[in-house]
Amino acid sequence: MKITPYQRLRAMLDGNAKDLDRVPNFNILMFFAAFYINKPFGQFCTDYRILVEGNLSCVEKFDIDILSTLSDPVRETADFGTELEYPEDELPHPKKVLLPNIEDVENLQLFDPLKSKRILDRIRAIELFKKEKNNEYPILGWVEGPLAEASDLRGINESLVDIIDDENEELFHLLLKKCTQEAIWCAKAQIEAGAHIIGVGDAAASLISRDLYRNIVAPYEKQIADAIKNAGGIARLHICGDINHILEDIVNVGFDIIDIDWMVDMKRAVEIFDGTGSIINGNVDPVAVVFNGSTSDVRNAVHKCMKDSNGKACISAGCEIPKFTPHENLIAFAQALYDKF
Amino acid sequence: MTDLNLLYEAILKGKKKTAIELTNAALEEKADPKSLIDNHMIKAMEEVGRQFENHEIFVPELLMAGRAMKASLNILQPVLQGQGAGVSIGKVVIGTVKGDLHDIGKNLVASMLEGCGFEVIDIGIDMDSAKFVEAIREHKANILGLSALLTTTMPYMKTVIEALKEAGLRDQVKVIVGGAPVSQSFATEIGADGYSDTANSAVTKVKDLLGIL
Numbered sequence: 187m188k189i190t191p192y193q194r195l196r197a198m199l200d201g202n203a204k205d206l207d208r209v210p211n212f213n214i215l216m217f218f219a220a221f222y223i224n225k226p227f228g229q230f231c232t233d234y235r236i237l238v239e240g241n242l243s244c245v246e247k248f249d250i251d252i253l254s255t256l257s258d259p260v261r262e263t264a265d266f267g268t269e270l271e272y273p274e275d276e277l278p279h280p281k282k283v284l285l286p287n288i289e290d291v292e293n294l295q296l297f298d299p300l301k302s303k304r305i306l307d308r309i310r311a312i313e314l315f316k317k318e319k320n321n322e323y324p325i326l327g328w329v330e331g332p333l334a335e336a337s338d339l340r341g342i343n344e345s346l347v348d349i350i351d352d353e354n355e356e357l358f359h360l361l362l363k364k365c366t367q368e369a370i371w372c373a374k375a376q377i378e379a380g381a382h383i384i385g386v387g388d389a390a391a392s393l394i395s396r397d398l399y400r401n402i403v404a405p406y407e408k409q410i411a412d413a414i415k416n417a418g419g420i421a422r423l424h425i426c427g428d429i430n431h432i433l434e435d436i437v438n439v440g441f442d443i444i445d446i447d448w449m450v451d452m453k454r455a456v457e458i459f460d461g462t463g464s465i466i467n468g469n470v471d472p473v474a475v476v477f478n479g480s481t482s483d484v485r486n487a488v489h490k491c492m493k494d495s496n497g498k499a500c501i502s503a504g505c506e507i508p509k510f511t512p513h514e515n516l517i518a519f520a521q522a523l524y525d526k527f
Numbered sequence: 528m529t530d531l532n533l534l535y536e537a538i539l540k541g542k543k544k545t546a547i548e549l550t551n552a553a554l555e556e557k558a559d560p561k562s563l564i565d566n567h568m569i570k571a572m573e574e575v576g577r578q579f580e581n582h583e584i585f586v587p588e589l590l591m592a593g594r595a596m597k598a599s600l601n602i603l604q605p606v607l608q609g610q611g612a613g614v615s616i617g618k619v620v621i622g623t624v625k626g627d628l629h630d631i632g633k634n635l636v637a638s639m640l641e642g643c644g645f646e647v648i649d650i651g652i653d654m655d656s657a658k659f660v661e662a663i664r665e666h667k668a669n670i671l672g673l674s675a676l677l678t679t680t681m682p683y684m685k686t687v688i689e690a691l692k693e694a695g696l697r698d699q700v701k702v703i704v705g706g707a708p709v710s711q712s713f714a715t716e717i718g719a720d721g722y723s724d725t726a727n728s729a730v731t732k733v734k735d736l737l738g739i740l
Contacts, residue, residue: 217679279628342631350541350587369681393586393631431582473678473708508678508708 191323192382195500197469198465199420199442203497212250212467212502215257217503217509218306219244224471228274231257232304235312242318244479249520250512252383255311255376259387261304262330262368263338266295275468288354291361296368299462300373309379316380324383326422327376331388332406335365337346342390349398359402366406370413383420383443384408392427392447399432404439406429411440424466433458433523443467448474452494465499470519471489472503477511488522529553529706531567534599538642541591550599560610562601564644567584572596572642576727585599586635592616593638600641615646617737620662621672624687627680634705635726636672645670645728656683656690663696670733674705684709685717701736705729713733 189197194210196202215222220230220308221241234255241253258277260424264270268284283427285291294470308327315325330338337345340361346453348358373384391403407423414421422443423436430450446455446468455466470476470487480488507516529552537545546580551716566601575592578584619640623633630652641647650662671691675685684704691697703721704714714722721736733739 200650277628281622335545343634346587346631347590350591395585395588398585474710477678477708510678 187500190206191245192319192321194251195324195420198498198500199247201204209495209497210522211249211520212252212255212500213250213519214256214502214506215241215250216254216256216506217242217491218511221509222247224337226274227276228272228278229272231278232272232307234239234307234314237311238314238318241315249523251323252326252330253315253323253486254328255308256317256326257336258332258391259507260338261308261328261370262335262365264304265299265302266294266339266368268339269312280338280435282346283339285339286363288340288344288348288357288361291357291364294361296371298345299372305372305375307489308467312376312379312381318462321382323373323422325381325387326383327370327373327379327381327419328385328387329372329376329410330365331386331391331403331410331423331425332365333394333403334388335369336361337390339365345390346393350426362402362406371417373410373414374417377414377417377419381419383422384414385422385445386414386423386441387424387455388487389424389426391432392426392429396431396435401498404435406439408494410437415440415442428456435460437464440464443500445469445502445504448472449504452491452499456495456498460498462515462518464498466495467500467502469504470502472505472508476503477508479515484515485520485525488519489525489527492525493524493527529558531558531563534563535567535571536573538568538595539574539600540591541588541595543591543595546595546599548681550602554591554602558592558602560606564600564603567699568596569642569644572639575642576639580725580727588612588737589635590638593642597640606734609620609709610731614645617667617670618646618648618666618669618737619672619735620648620659620668621674622650622654622659622662623674624680625653625655626683627675627677628652629676629706632676632726633672633674633740634678636674636705636723636729639726639730640733641734642671645733649663654686659687660690660696662698663691668700669737671702672729672733673702673704675704675709680696681708681713682717683708684719688718701733702731703736704731709734 220227223240225236225261268280270276270278342409411421414425421441425444426447448471475487534549637647637649673684701720705721711722721732724733
């Protein structure tokens with residue numbers, strides 16, 4: 187009997203990867219999926235039916251093992267009250283930040299995901315995936331992590347100063363607390379809608395020191411991870427960029443799946459997480475290899491990840507598959523996963 | 528007498544208030560502003576760059592140091608201008624190319640360049656080629672820094688370089704490019720003069736291109 191992508195992931199998480207046909211292909215598609223079905227990216231971000239159509243078309247063609255609801259990082263930002271621009275074929279972005287002054291945090295209102303606009307659109311995508319594929323594929327919901335959302339609301343430069351500036355300590359913690367609470371509500375609503383996995387995107391965390399991560403960001407991320415797991419979901423952490431310096435601290439945060447970008451040492455990451463109950467996902471270079479490389483470069487890079495992880499990691503590009511990636515490269519990516527060593 | 532090592536330390540540690548107090552105190556004691564900049568403040572930013580490159584400090588610390596540096600420079604610049612002296616060792620126009628809204632990398636490079644003695648004109652994000660050409664013409668910059676984080680926007684760097692050629696400005700300005708998906712081979716392919724993958728190496732590259740090293 188053919189194994190389903192959901193069963194493949196379950197086996198990985200349960201430590202039974204040995205007898206699998208291959209490890210999961212966890213590539214993230216956003217711009218690429220919209221382009222693949224000839225739809226403007228703006229529509230992909232604002233209409234769950236387009237997002238679902240794009241992902242369903244791609245997972246079948248490119249043998250990918252996950253149905254993703256990812257489009258852009260400013261869904262919660264919009265629902266918090268930030269006015270966005272929606273260019274036809276680019277990422278939506280704030281017209282101006284919602285919290286130009288740190289004192290504005292006190293007036294920041296949380297929202298009900300089921301009465302929101304953009305998170306509700308994501309929930310609708312989850313429901314449609316569930317209707318179309320039920321439990322054949324793992325469905326990936328998404329929330330922004332505490333530092334990422336704080337940065338979207340305050341501006342990245344401001345938040346990275348706030349985090350270290352003693353004068354703003356109390357208010358910045360209040361902002362992280364509010365972002366965390368909202369992330370928990372949004373995660374729970376997506377799990378109730380049928381999401382199996384909730385990804386927590388906290389890219390800004392790669393830009394801070396180990397001390398700041400451990401003492402300030404990690405405790406909030408842990409609250410989100412715990413809430414996802416308590417609600418019956420699989421918790422996945424995605425921090426793109428170089429996180430070599432915080433890998434050991436991420437262990438204690440308790441996510442089930444840890445994404446690593448291409449500049450992270452796969453071998454070391456797998457060793458650190460071995461026996462912790464968490465698995466690694468990554469980490470082919472999305473630009474130099476998947477986008478710009480030949481099919482043979484892609485195959486070699488996938489094989490290297492498989493060897494370095496000793497079959498204990500899901501394999502994907504370190505971050506989103508670029509929009510104009512040659513199709514033959516994604517096909518080579520999927521085929522390489524079947525090779526045995 | 529103000530201990531100027533403390534000014535170095537204040538900038539290195541990103542202590543803006545202390546840096547302002549020490550700069551004002553040094554000026555009251557008739558310290559030479561050019562010497563303060565060259566021998567203490569730029570040295571601090573060079574050390575910040577070194578520590579950043581070696582992963583001893585990270586972006587927040589670098590931003591705080593840049594903020595302290597800028598606060599002190601804002602006090603010293605009017606004094607230097609009053610003396611008829613300039614502080615800049617070169618003029619840089621920097622921006623993120625059209626369709627791309629990312630600015631953290633660009634800001635880090637701008638901050639390091641400013642901290643190391645360059646005048647930096649940051650024209651912002653999502654900038655089309657006409658804006659870059661206009662800025663180069665207006666500010667008579669020696670260097671143009673182009674930033675992109677997306678694979679969909681990095682090809683626009685070539686459009687900007689072509690626009691500089693059409694405007695007859697290409698020979699007057701050196702172009703450096705950077706951003707996560709950008710590489711040396713891409714820089715060479717589009718005809719840029721330089722590439723750097725960190726804020727610190729951007730400073731070295733700019734100095735190199737201007738023959739300052």
